[in-house]
Amino acid sequence: MGYINAIIILGGINVIAALGVAILTGYTGLFSIGHAGFMALGGYMCAIMVMEFNVPFAIALLIGGTFAGLCSFIIGYPAFRSRLRGDYFAIATLGFSEAIRLVLNNTYEVVGGAFGYMGMSTLTTLPVILIAVALALYFAHMFVTSQYGKNCIAVSQDEVAAQMMGVNLLRTKLIALFISAFYAGVAGGLLGFYMAYLSPSFFSITRSSDLLAAVVFGGIQSLIGPFITAFVLIAVPELLRFFAEWRLVVYGLLFVVVMLFRPQGLLGYVEMNFAFARRWWSKLTAKKDASAKGGAA
Amino acid sequence: MNRPSSIFSWLRVPLVLVLAAGLLLTGCQQEKTIKIGYVTEQTGVEAYIGQATVPALQDYIDEVNAAGGVGGYKLQLVAYDTRSEVTDAVSVTKRLIEQDRVTAVIGPSWSAAAIPMAEIADTNKVPIIATTASNVNVTVDEKGELNPFMFRVCFIDPYQGFALADYAYNELGKRKVAFLTDVASPYSVGIQRYFAEHFVELGGEVVAEEGYQTGDTEFRAQLAKVKDSGADVLVAPAYTYRDAGLIGQQMNALGLTITVMGADGWFVDDLLSMAGKELEGAYLTNGVSTDDPAFAPFNAAFEKKHNVKANIYTYYTLDAMYAIKYALDQAVQKVGSPDPVAVRDALENMKDVQVFTSKMTMEPDTHNPHNKPILIMTIKDSKWEIVKTFIPGQ
Amino acid sequence: MELFFQQIVSGISIGAVYSLLAVGYALVYSVYNFTNWAFDAFMAFGAFMAFYAISLFFMPFWAAALISIVLTIVLSVGSERLAYRPLRLRKAPRLFMMISAMGANLMIVNLLNLIFGGSFRRFPVDAAKPFFIGNVSIGRMDLLAGAISFAILALLWWFLYRTKPGLGVRASSIDIMTASLMGVNNDAVAFIIFAVTGALSSVAGVFYGIKYAVFPYMGLVTIKAMIASIVGGLGSLPGAVVGSLILGVLETLVAGYISSTYRDLFSFLFLVIILLFFPNGLMGKSGDEKL
Numbered sequence: 001m002g003y004i005n006a007i008i009i010l011g012g013i014n015v016i017a018a019l020g021v022a023i024l025t026g027y028t029g030l031f032s033i034g035h036a037g038f039m040a041l042g043g044y045m046c047a048i049m050v051m052e053f054n055v056p057f058a059i060a061l062l063i064g065g066t067f068a069g070l071c072s073f074i075i076g077y078p079a080f081r082s083r084l085r086g087d088y089f090a091i092a093t094l095g096f097s098e099a100i101r102l103v104l105n106n107t108y109e110v111v112g113g114a115f116g117y118m119g120m121s122t123l124t125t126l127p128v129i130l131i132a133v134a135l136a137l138y139f140a141h142m143f144v145t146s147q148y149g150k151n152c153i154a155v156s157q158d159e160v161a162a163q164m165m166g167v168n169l170l171r172t173k174l175i176a177l178f179i180s181a182f183y184a185g186v187a188g189g190l191l192g193f194y195m196a197y198l199s200p201s202f203f204s205i206t207r208s209s210d211l212l213a214a215v216v217f218g219g220i221q222s223l224i225g226p227f228i229t230a231f232v233l234i235a236v237p238e239l240l241r242f243f244a245e246w247r248l249v250v251y252g253l254l255f256v257v258v259m260l261f262r263p264q265g266l267l268g269y270v271e272m273n274f275a276f277a278r279r280w281w282s283k284l285t286a287k288k289d290a291s292a293k294g295g296a297a
Numbered sequence: 298m299n300r301p302s303s304i305f306s307w308l309r310v311p312l313v314l315v316l317a318a319g320l321l322l323t324g325c326q327q328e329k330t331i332k333i334g335y336v337t338e339q340t341g342v343e344a345y346i347g348q349a350t351v352p353a354l355q356d357y358i359d360e361v362n363a364a365g366g367v368g369g370y371k372l373q374l375v376a377y378d379t380r381s382e383v384t385d386a387v388s389v390t391k392r393l394i395e396q397d398r399v400t401a402v403i404g405p406s407w408s409a410a411a412i413p414m415a416e417i418a419d420t421n422k423v424p425i426i427a428t429t430a431s432n433v434n435v436t437v438d439e440k441g442e443l444n445p446f447m448f449r450v451c452f453i454d455p456y457q458g459f460a461l462a463d464y465a466y467n468e469l470g471k472r473k474v475a476f477l478t479d480v481a482s483p484y485s486v487g488i489q490r491y492f493a494e495h496f497v498e499l500g501g502e503v504v505a506e507e508g509y510q511t512g513d514t515e516f517r518a519q520l521a522k523v524k525d526s527g528a529d530v531l532v533a534p535a536y537t538y539r540d541a542g543l544i545g546q547q548m549n550a551l552g553l554t555i556t557v558m559g560a561d562g563w564f565v566d567d568l569l570s571m572a573g574k575e576l577e578g579a580y581l582t583n584g585v586s587t588d589d590p591a592f593a594p595f596n597a598a599f600e601k602k603h604n605v606k607a608n609i610y611t612y613y614t615l616d617a618m619y620a621i622k623y624a625l626d627q628a629v630q631k632v633g634s635p636d637p638v639a640v641r642d643a644l645e646n647m648k649d650v651q652v653f654t655s656k657m658t659m660e661p662d663t664h665n666p667h668n669k670p671i672l673i674m675t676i677k678d679s680k681w682e683i684v685k686t687f688i689p690g691q
Numbered sequence: 692m693e694l695f696f697q698q699i700v701s702g703i704s705i706g707a708v709y710s711l712l713a714v715g716y717a718l719v720y721s722v723y724n725f726t727n728w729a730f731d732a733f734m735a736f737g738a739f740m741a742f743y744a745i746s747l748f749f750m751p752f753w754a755a756a757l758i759s760i761v762l763t764i765v766l767s768v769g770s771e772r773l774a775y776r777p778l779r780l781r782k783a784p785r786l787f788m789m790i791s792a793m794g795a796n797l798m799i800v801n802l803l804n805l806i807f808g809g810s811f812r813r814f815p816v817d818a819a820k821p822f823f824i825g826n827v828s829i830g831r832m833d834l835l836a837g838a839i840s841f842a843i844l845a846l847l848w849w850f851l852y853r854t855k856p857g858l859g860v861r862a863s864s865i866d867i868m869t870a871s872l873m874g875v876n877n878d879a880v881a882f883i884i885f886a887v888t889g890a891l892s893s894v895a896g897v898f899y900g901i902k903y904a905v906f907p908y909m910g911l912v913t914i915k916a917m918i919a920s921i922v923g924g925l926g927s928l929p930g931a932v933v934g935s936l937i938l939g940v941l942e943t944l945v946a947g948y949i950s951s952t953y954r955d956l957f958s959f960l961f962l963v964i965i966l967l968f969f970p971n972g973l974m975g976k977s978g979d980e981k982l
Contacts, residue, residue, distance in 0.1 A: 003388070006387065006388045006391040007388065105480050114480060114481055114482060115434070118434055118439050119439050119440065195383070195387060196416050197412050199383060200481065201409050201481065
């Protein structure tokens, strides 16, 4: 059970971070290869809150997320002001996250530098993850269907046109980045309190590029796509253990094959909606109504 | 509607047979095998570790099984790759313990993974023996409390830093040290710190502290500064021998000729072919020598069979395996079954047990090997040579 | 002062290796608008081929290098056919090509690890002793690498600007659709680009192998080349070279004068500052690009 739990929890953490990247990359068209840095910021902040200030875990997670979000302005504001885009913005985020890792590696006060932050406890359990993922999905859905979300899509489609329509580019991008970093930060906090340990080596560039891959795989302008793939990308290498040393070769091959046969991503442009749930619910209630009526008749 | 069911009826018989056979087989296996887990790196930059250890463990287990196994039980190895990622190490440890139901786990080779794994060992009450995770807090947490199910077969960072500093100051007469440390590696930072502490205590001086990050291959900028600093000894406690080799080559390219010192992370024979010439006269600390004539037959047979050279990781991993074999014997004798808790107790009380490299005694209060001798070695004519043996506590 | 010159010399020699790879990135980007993440695999593959040509078949260095170049071209062109062309024909967004490249990279690198093993090998050529000007050491191999890099880049420039196929490539880089309507054969352009980048990454791999070591994951250094080509301006060949030299020198100067521990922090900071003033890189084409 614990092993299945481990996969679900690690998958759930990946899902939360990937939802953040989906808002930034999938919806706003800004792509980041530095989200591991935001995860690190949120994770360490959350750990400090719980360990040094005895803040309850849930609140510490929110503080960690907010902290990561605020830090994102350090890179976001100047970058968006000078209209960095595409690979240029990606490189700026990469630099930011590597810088954070370097600073953490050399900060021995409180957080333990390269030795890692020790003595934490395991607070991230299966129910915590399930609740966190559900909330994350719900709020992400609320965001992308709100006016802000529509502004983001407009920015990703055509910045000039969006600006003509009265969308404030800087503000829209900063909001998207803030939310995206917030999600990453919460994921970082959950990761730290699952491992009961934090080390700067958790937050390498591999983690950032895995997140980006999950979002692209899942599909642009979709939440449910990245949701599924972020989980699957954690589970697949575990399933592939059967192949032993061949595991990563097969994993790489899968990337290429999926891209070739489903180049729009698994669920590209498939907007997550709860229509099916509503339909199902109305069907169910309709049946009940009908049977109730039938009974009455 | 009829068609699918007819297909099913075709399939049903062989399917049931296969399932039944599978059940029978797994049933048999569960009765008579003891599974040993191994957490290692078979892919990623550190892949050379897994490649030189998995075959060695398998050979040893085959040998034990051929001789009748442990008390009628056959041993079985379950090795998983981590790509050097801590999150992978955690999930495979859980998999080993809860899915594969191993009796004991060997690995990992690095401390960042061993620290969260210790917690898993304690909650599930399955012993883990780390091979080369040398951070102090692997077996004893930072509050000083012992992790009851975590052990290791290597020595801890302070030992090596201390011995190196002692040798540099007292035997080599060095007074000014420069460091080149992998700042992202707890191993490297740990040894550097203990070296600095002891060296300054003795009266030496630190004249340069340079750093790099895991994965870097370019050190000339740092080495040029070391050259400028007037240091008479360079300490480069690299975790991987690649760094040591490159540092040697680049020192040579810059015309920097001061003595270099390192620790057991250097000790892989491939280093000699990579930079043996450039590192002539360098010193390192180590727990065991692969050049020891006692191991020559093993080395030759291993290389011939697997086309891979045995290295320090092979030895430490085998040490861990021998310790587990001993503990299993004890557990089967005492409680009649390979119970993980009994195995743990046996490991804790190991006294003068012959493992692969030496006799080993486990310290019950720290779970570190007791008074493991430290060898000071040098590289001479592209070969390792032992110059001094430190026995701690003497 | 000696220290300063030593750092500059080291920086330029590091930049020279970056530039071979960065030019490859720039070339692919200029036409196809995507960052080819499979370069590190090509580079490691090239180094391994040359390494085994020498150590197993006792070939002279030049023959081994030639074989490595040819085989890497085959790999590079082959991967274009298999992993990118179908996407390109379907006009998939560039991010998808990047992910496909990432997959190809993961696959090839891990295959190398599986086949050849993960140990670090010294390249079997005798690196000649460095010579000294005053106390500043200059590696002969670095000079050779620098000269060959320069020659290759000059050859590339000649090809692009003085020959007809080169004109086709440049036309495609401006607008691939219009170029194909004007009679430029798209597939031929793709062949040329991936053949050239394959050759470049093989040469870079061999030099890197000689200077450092040969191992399956040696291509991790390509991230630096990618950064250099982005800072230089995506799709600009001179930009890639300038960006590489700047990055190489910057790294050694930061390590030498500010802090080697915080080297990457400061060098990234400088690069981000450059980007803030030149949002399209130092010599990049301005203009909109979309995801």
